Every structure is written in C-alpha cells, then in structure tokens.
Amino acid sequence: MLIAQVARWAREIPRAPAYTFVDHLGDGSRATLTWSGADLKARAPAVRLRELAGPGDRVAVLAPQGLDYVVAMLGAMYARLVAVPLFAPGLPGHAERLAGAYADADPLVVLTTTAALPGVTEFLATVQAPKHVLTLDTVSDLLADEWEPDPARPGDLAYLQYTSGSTRTPAGVEITHANLTANATQLWEMFRAEPRTSVAALWLPLFHDMGLIATVAMPMMGGNLAAFMDPVAFVMRPVRWLRLLSEFRDVFTGGPNFAYEYTAARVSPAELVGLDLSGVRVMLNGAEPVRPGAIEAFDAAFAGCGLRPEAHTPADGLAEATVFVAATARDERPVVTAFSRDALRDGRAVPAASGPLSRTSR
Known part of the structure; x- marks a missing residue:
C-alpha cells in the first residue's frame, strides 16, 4: 500500500x-x-x-x-x-x-x-x-x-x-x-x-x-519532494507560486482554471524579473471548466520566462474517483474544439461549422 x-x-x-x-x-x-x-x-x-x-x-x-x-x-x-x-x-x-x-x-x-x-x-x-x-x-x-x-x-x-x-x-x-x-x-x-x-x-x-x-x-511514489504553501498566501501574491516553481528544474504543479487567469492578471511586469519557468513539466488545470482564454493569457504573460506551452495539462477528476480521471498526455499541447451549443443542449457533441460557439478545451 x-x-x-x-x-x-x-x-x-x-x-x-x-x-x-x-x-x-x-x-x-x-x-x-x-x-x-x-x-x-x-x-x-x-x-x-x-x-x-x-x-x-x-x-x-x-x-x-x-x-x-x-x-x-x-x-x-x-x-x-x-x-x-x-x-x-x-x-x-x-x-x-x-x-x-x-x-x-x-x-x-x-x-x-x-x-x-x-x-x-x-x-x-x-x-x-x-x-x-x-x-x-x-x-x-x-x-x-x-x-x-x-x-x-x-x-x-x-x-x-x-x-x-x-x-x-x-x-x-x-x-x-x-x-x-x-x-x-x-x-x-x-x-x-x-x-x-x-x-x-x-x-x-x-x-x-x-x-x-x-x-x-x-x-510517496518515488521518494520525491513536495514544496507547498497556504492557499491564502497564493491569493495575496500569486507570484509566490511562480517563484516556487522557478526553484526547480523538474517540477509539476496544478490548480483550478481561475488560478491561471488570476495569476496572469495579477503578476506585474516588475515581478517577472528573475522568474524561470523552463523547469515546469506539467501544469495540471482541473477542478473547474478549463477555459482556453485562461491558457492563452497565461502563455502570453509568462512565455518570456521560459514557460513551455506543452506544460499546460487540462484534466478532469472528482472525489468519487479519489481525484484523477483523465488528462492530456505530458508534452501534448491542449486541443481546443468548438461545438454547437444547440447540439450540446440535446446531449450531443457536434463540431460547430458556424453560428454561436462553445469553446471547450480537452
């Protein structure tokens, strides 16, 4: 066990x-x-x-x-x-x-x-x-x-x-x-x-x-290190999360979708100095609907810090399954597909050709 x-x-x-x-x-x-x-x-x-x-x-x-x-x-x-x-x-x-x-x-x-x-x-x-x-x-x-x-x-x-x-x-x-x-x-x-x-x-x-x-x-799986902080500390200054990530050359992390939007909006240009996100291997995005705009905003804000677009990893999970259910493969860029809203209301996932779209990342 x-x-x-x-x-x-x-x-x-x-x-x-x-x-x-x-x-x-x-x-x-x-x-x-x-x-x-x-x-x-x-x-x-x-x-x-x-x-x-x-x-x-x-x-x-x-x-x-x-x-x-x-x-x-x-x-x-x-x-x-x-x-x-x-x-x-x-x-x-x-x-x-x-x-x-x-x-x-x-x-x-x-x-x-x-x-x-x-x-x-x-x-x-x-x-x-x-x-x-x-x-x-x-x-x-x-x-x-x-x-x-x-x-x-x-x-x-x-x-x-x-x-x-x-x-x-x-x-x-x-x-x-x-x-x-x-x-x-x-x-x-x-x-x-x-x-x-x-x-x-x-x-x-x-x-x-x-x-x-x-x-x-x-x-516990491989005798690894977990470095962590209080969620309130993140909310007060989201750059703390990025600075912690910058300390390691092979690091994985995760958070709900809002965290990526929030961090991209709150970290100032002055706080980018010294950040090195090139060691981030996986950034799990789950617990909420994954918004393509959040990924795009995060990439735009931190690409200059060495962040790899492939690090973004949309995922799905729920407590009833312990937590993890599915995610994109490591080093695979997220795929965004537009679906017809009308078809979704009928319980069908049909790629949209024109008209109002719902964008969902998978």
Missing part, C-alpha cells in the same frame, strides 16, 4: 527532503520534513491515536495548512484509522461546509494544533464534540519508539474525502488504501515523474482531493 512507502523511504533515503512548507503568512521561513522525519512524526501520533481509537474509527483533521496537516494524515493512516481531512475553523466562506462535513463524519477524535486550538474549541462547542482532541505539536517524538507496525490492508478505509459541494451538499466519499494507491500511481504515470528528482510545488488546500493527492500522496 502507498502509505508503506513512507517507512521505505525513511530506510533508503532518510535524509532526503519529503515535505517543505513555505510560511508566507508568518515570517516567510521554511520548514522541512525528511523522509526519516516524516516517518518518525507519523509514528508518534499513531501510537497515541491507537490508545484513543480503534481501526475504522474516524479522526477529523482540523488544522491549518502546513507540515502538521501532513503528519496528521500520515499518522491516522499509520494507525489504520479513517482520516477526515477538513480544515481549521475560521476559513472565510466555509463555516457551513465545515459544520456539515464534521457532523456527517461524526469523528471520535479531532487532530489540531496548539495555535488553532482556541478556534477549534469554540467550533466544537457548537457541534457534537468528539471524545478526544489531540494537538499534534504536543505529541512527544519519543512515542515513536513504542510503534508496532500494523500494515493497512487494501480494503481498509484510508480517509473520507468530502466533495466540493458545487452541485449538492458535500458528501463523504470512502477512499480505501487500494483506491489511494491506484490513483496516485495513475497520476504519477501521467506526469512521467522521475523518482527522487521530480518536485511538486503547490498551494492547493490539503483538505481538497486535488491538493491532498498531489501534495501528500504523490511524493
């Missing part, structure tokens, strides 16, 4: 970096977990979680974006519990989503951090409180010595992924360890990533399926 790869890399490449968080909302510092550190940090809370819950019990993650979130997911899966990736209370516009998903999951344990604890405590006073609240940063690493492996089985639930809620109330999708392993493998093969070489550089929220798989799961 994929989760077993963490311990494997801890043995084989213990000092290699696994996860790096860039704290733009704090002092701008970076914190990194090596593969040995990731394994150690996962085993410690897993020992504690086994004291509080049993296999199959649900553990909600109500933590900010950062390394503690990664540790929470790894620790829960080490302990063969069912992780529920949510987020710390206070995320603007998401209060109803958090309350609904939390109530539906009905977790036995909540994992959070000391910094987020006041907000979590206030939130839990309004819902059915869990039996246990565990602050990850207060769990002693010494507990890791008490860890006794209990490998997950393919059919065991790894986590509940709540859907985006774009068409209905968010629903929890049961993701097994086999699902997680298969989907990460499919995405890895599509990216044609190089073990221990390719890097993921992302800002996507870890509670979202796209961010969770690309940031937490993908590096």
Whole structure:
C-alpha cells in the first residue's frame, strides 16, 4: 500500500527532503520534513491515536495548512484509522461546509494544533464534540519508539474525502488504501515523474482531493519532494507560486482554471524579473471548466520566462474517483474544439461549422 512507502523511504533515503512548507503568512521561513522525519512524526501520533481509537474509527483533521496537516494524515493512516481531512475553523466562506462535513463524519477524535486550538474549541462547542482532541505539536517524538507496525490492508478505509459541494451538499466519499494507491500511481504515470528528482510545488488546500493527492500522496511514489504553501498566501501574491516553481528544474504543479487567469492578471511586469519557468513539466488545470482564454493569457504573460506551452495539462477528476480521471498526455499541447451549443443542449457533441460557439478545451 502507498502509505508503506513512507517507512521505505525513511530506510533508503532518510535524509532526503519529503515535505517543505513555505510560511508566507508568518515570517516567510521554511520548514522541512525528511523522509526519516516524516516517518518518525507519523509514528508518534499513531501510537497515541491507537490508545484513543480503534481501526475504522474516524479522526477529523482540523488544522491549518502546513507540515502538521501532513503528519496528521500520515499518522491516522499509520494507525489504520479513517482520516477526515477538513480544515481549521475560521476559513472565510466555509463555516457551513465545515459544520456539515464534521457532523456527517461524526469523528471520535479531532487532530489540531496548539495555535488553532482556541478556534477549534469554540467550533466544537457548537457541534457534537468528539471524545478526544489531540494537538499534534504536543505529541512527544519519543512515542515513536513504542510503534508496532500494523500494515493497512487494501480494503481498509484510508480517509473520507468530502466533495466540493458545487452541485449538492458535500458528501463523504470512502477512499480505501487500494483506491489511494491506484490513483496516485495513475497520476504519477501521467506526469512521467522521475523518482527522487521530480518536485511538486503547490498551494492547493490539503483538505481538497486535488491538493491532498498531489501534495501528500504523490511524493510517496518515488521518494520525491513536495514544496507547498497556504492557499491564502497564493491569493495575496500569486507570484509566490511562480517563484516556487522557478526553484526547480523538474517540477509539476496544478490548480483550478481561475488560478491561471488570476495569476496572469495579477503578476506585474516588475515581478517577472528573475522568474524561470523552463523547469515546469506539467501544469495540471482541473477542478473547474478549463477555459482556453485562461491558457492563452497565461502563455502570453509568462512565455518570456521560459514557460513551455506543452506544460499546460487540462484534466478532469472528482472525489468519487479519489481525484484523477483523465488528462492530456505530458508534452501534448491542449486541443481546443468548438461545438454547437444547440447540439450540446440535446446531449450531443457536434463540431460547430458556424453560428454561436462553445469553446471547450480537452
């Protein structure tokens, strides 16, 4: 199973970096977990979680974006519990989503951090409180010595992924360890990533399926590095995303369509200085309808920074499929086809010859 790869890399490449968080909302510092550190940090809370819950019990993650979130997911899966990736209370516009998903999951344990604890405590006073609240940063690493492996089985639930809620109330999708392993493998093969070489550089929220798989799961495939930041840091200054990409010679990334439009519109000419996007191999565009205009605007804005048009990779996915379903092949330029609106209304995809068009990228 994929989760077993963490311990494997801890043995084989213990000092290699696994996860790096860039704290733009704090002092701008970076914190990194090596593969040995990731394994150690996962085993410690897993020992504690086994004291509080049993296999199959649900553990909600109500933590900010950062390394503690990664540790929470790894620790829960080490302990063969069912992780529920949510987020710390206070995320603007998401209060109803958090309350609904939390109530539906009905977790036995909540994992959070000391910094987020006041907000979590206030939130839990309004819902059915869990039996246990565990602050990850207060769990002693010494507990890791008490860890006794209990490998997950393919059919065991790894986590509940709540859907985006774009068409209905968010629903929890049961993701097994086999699902997680298969989907990460499919995405890895599509990216044609190089073990221990390719890097993921992302800002996507870890509670979202796209961010969770690309940031937490993908590096486990080949002992790679994931460098990531808070989504709010991206929204405040989208050039931060591009600067992170510029640091690596073999890097893949992704985001919803709006991110490409937003970045092209917000990055100033002065901020282009020093950007080198020639190392970007894949820029996944998914989670929203892919607009050809967004790709064109992004290309026009950053072609002078070495960005290859072939890096754009329109994709489709959904939580019910873990995340990844389909994408254009790596190094294949997106194809844009115009279809008849009238035919689309009838459920038919007919290339348009004339008249009003709908442009869809695939």
